[in-house]
Amino acid sequence: MNRVAVVSGAAKGIGQELAIQLAHRGASLALLDIADLSETCRLVEEAGGRAIALKVDVSREGDWDTAGEIVRREYGRCDILINNAGIYPNVHIDRLDFQTWKRTFEINLDSMFLSAKVFVPMMRENQWGRIVNISSTSVVTNATGVSHYMATKMGIIGFTRGLANDLGKDFITVNSVAPALTATPGTSHLPDAARESIVNLQAFKRMAVPHDIVGPILFLTSEDAQFMTGQLLAVDGGMMKVS
Structure with missing residues (x-):
């Protein structure tokens, strides 16, 4: 794979x-x-890769503009964009304030728009691109305290499908992935009962780990996925089932 990939939430x-x-x-x-x-950069180098580390608040347009300028200067192009950054504040509607609501949208959804505005023009130059936006299986669960989070993750699905329509003529695919609840630092705050209730909905009775989720995302960035766009791919251990 002789490609340049931009990954947000890479720490x-x-x-x-x-x-x-x-x-x-x-x-x-x-x-x-x-x-x-620094840890991710070290692991990438151990894997034989090259990486540049950019401190970016994905909710800030200026940070994205700067990131785009650096990527163009260092690599000359962008082929793959993976919008993975997100936050997961668990707040019941009775305590949910407007600031938390807005911040969740800024990081989880606004960032998808801002990243596309910066990196789609680079993809157009080569008439090739892969965009993968990370959604969530929470949108089909009965989880509580995540109405704001669910709203952003449903918004990602809609934005993905709309953007795929806009970019089809440029041979740029846009897809979203809905991971299962995954054992990461971002979900470590969840109580055991909440984890168990979600795992019990799956065919595989364990929490996902990051490696479980990565393979399908890599597929969507590959040549093999050249005719797949506007789709939501559930990587959820069998939670979402066709009825």
């Missing part, structure tokens, strides 16, 4: 594992996160 969890596996496949990487990326 830990699914984003970190994605960076490592893309490096194994020969991609050059731009890693974006507001947190320290």
Whole structure:
């Protein structure tokens, strides 16, 4: 894979594992996160890859513009964009304030729009691109305290499908992935009862780990997925079933 990939939320969890596996496949990487990326960079280098680390608040348009300028200067192009950054504040509607609502939308959904505005023009130059937006299986569960989170993750599905229509003529695919509840630092705050209730909905009775989620995302970034766009791919251990 002689590609340039941009991965947001790359400091830990699914984003970190994605960076490592893309490096194994020969991609050059731009890693974006507001947190320290030194560990991910080390692991990418151990995998034989090259990475640049960019401290980015994905809710800020200026940070995306700067990231785009650096990627163009360092690599000359962007082929793959994986929008993985997100937050998961568990707040019941009785306590949910407007600031938390807005911040969740800014990070989880606005970032998808901002990243596309920066990196789609680079993909158009080569008439090739892969965009993968990370949604969530929470949208089909009865989880409580995540109405704001669910709203953003449903919004990602809609934005993905609309953007796929806009970019089809440019041979740029846009898909979304809905992971199962995954054991990452971002979900470590959840009580055991909440984890068990979700796992019990799955065919596989265990929590996912980042490596479980990465393979299908890598497929969507590959040549093999060239005729797949506007889709939601559930990687959920058998939770979402056709009835």
